Amino acid sequence: MYFYIPTKIYQQDGCVRAHGQELAALGSRALIVTGKHSSRKNGSLSDVVSALEAHGIPFLIFDDIEENPSVETVIKAKEAGLSFGADFVIGIGGGSPMDASKSIALLMKHPEETADFLYARGDGDSLPVAAVPTTCGTGSEATPWSILTRHELKIKQGIARPVFPSLALCDPGYLAFAPHSVLVSTAIDAFSHCVESYINANATPYSRMLCLQSLRLWGEAKGALAGNRAPSPQDFSNLMCASTLAGMAISHTSTSLPHGLSYYLTYDDSIPHGLAVGVFQVPYLAAAGSQAAAPLLTAAGFADLGALAAFLTPLTKQDIPQATRERAIRGMMGNESKLKNCPFAVSEKLLEGFFGENETL
Ligand SMILES: [Fe+2]
Structure with missing residues (x-):
């Protein structure tokens, strides 16, 4: 370690x-x-x-x-x-x-x-x-x-x-000056760093401690992200700290499948990074299994994966062209450094499922 x-x-x-x-x-x-x-x-x-x-x-x-x-x-x-x-x-x-x-x-x-x-x-x-x-x-x-x-x-x-x-x-x-869309997108990126660092072949007790504490702070601020209330100075403090803690976590583990897939959405379709990684969080947690996902959901204040999906989907739903989806899956299957970070088996079929309702027909 x-x-x-x-x-x-x-x-x-x-x-x-x-x-x-x-x-x-x-x-x-x-x-x-x-x-x-x-x-x-x-x-x-x-x-x-x-x-x-x-x-x-x-x-x-x-x-x-x-x-x-x-x-x-x-x-x-x-x-x-x-x-x-x-x-x-x-x-x-x-x-x-x-x-x-x-x-x-x-x-x-x-x-x-x-x-x-x-x-x-x-x-x-x-x-x-x-x-x-x-x-x-x-x-x-x-x-x-x-x-x-x-x-x-x-x-x-x-x-x-x-x-x-x-x-x-x-x-x-400084966060008080960020447009709400930027606050949301970047906060979802921090959330994603925690998820992909915690469910990661390189995770350690140190890195997981950082993820869980980051998610607790993030969870306290999430009402402001959903637009339920105006963000307070305490929300800004929590979100800034959550982001830095999550950075420390991925310093040790790097990220996993959602980040690997997201780069194609951002390059091909100009989808902001946070929203692009947000698309894949629920499928990644589902693929990891309920036991692996439970500590993360609890820390962030979600009752279950359905509650997380209800929170994230309205914020991150995207139209993703078929060509981007195919390039992302092909690229991910050839991205050895991201694949080895993922602690469960990855197949093209699994990744196809990651696009779920975001697929453009
Ligand atoms: Fe990121």
Whole structure:
């Protein structure tokens, strides 16, 4: 058994300003990696800028990170960071900027390398990375994973080198600015990380403890996700913490069939990641069996699998073209790294059943 999380994590309101000194101490010139809009709207970018200015750290803002960032974008950011002379990287936003920041930090540390370096199995020797999450799904602030879009393969794929952020500054207050749809989608991603980490061939008592505690916090907030009430600051705190805990869990186990299938839905049909993985949660739990599913359902506050389905289906139901479904099943059956994480036998027939009512006729 093995447990390793080298990231220093703070979760509190106002934590970027409160711990700006530790952020600034990661280097002498910063490359800030973010998207175009949300980090400006929720105040996270200005918090980071204020913290760096207060400690005299010059910075460059690269705000061209798209949703499901491509390897090509990572290369552009690497070139910008090298030209500026940055010696550490700060990723602000959801999974896209945080994942990208890890790959950028790797390539900046190895400027002579091309994108192939990311997908060649090896160590994660990179510039220091700080992560400032502004959604509650990916857990990327506490994982070594970096998932990028590879257009040449028409798929999203995790790089082959692990990069943990050195520092994660998790301010749940940013979630108040997220559109409800983003809150829902990313929270379902966090839920899915717990399910796929708990029902996983690599699960340990440590990783399972993280999953169950994440689901308890998530379960307390789920009424706000369903739209039964407006989310409270406590909901935001619970959802942010649930996401980070789930990230720690998948750091040790990785994910399983739903994530492997979901990448095709996102690439081919632009279905947001959280909704794409959400489609497959009930079938995955059903395939694992009621005994395996019971602790997860209890922790999240669902009486049974039917109650979970009643909650998730209205939020995640998708029209999935037949061609996507076939490509996803074919791809999954050839995805050895995801297949070996699944603790039960997998067949094409089983995966066909995973699409259930979401199949487009
Ligand atoms: Fe995910």
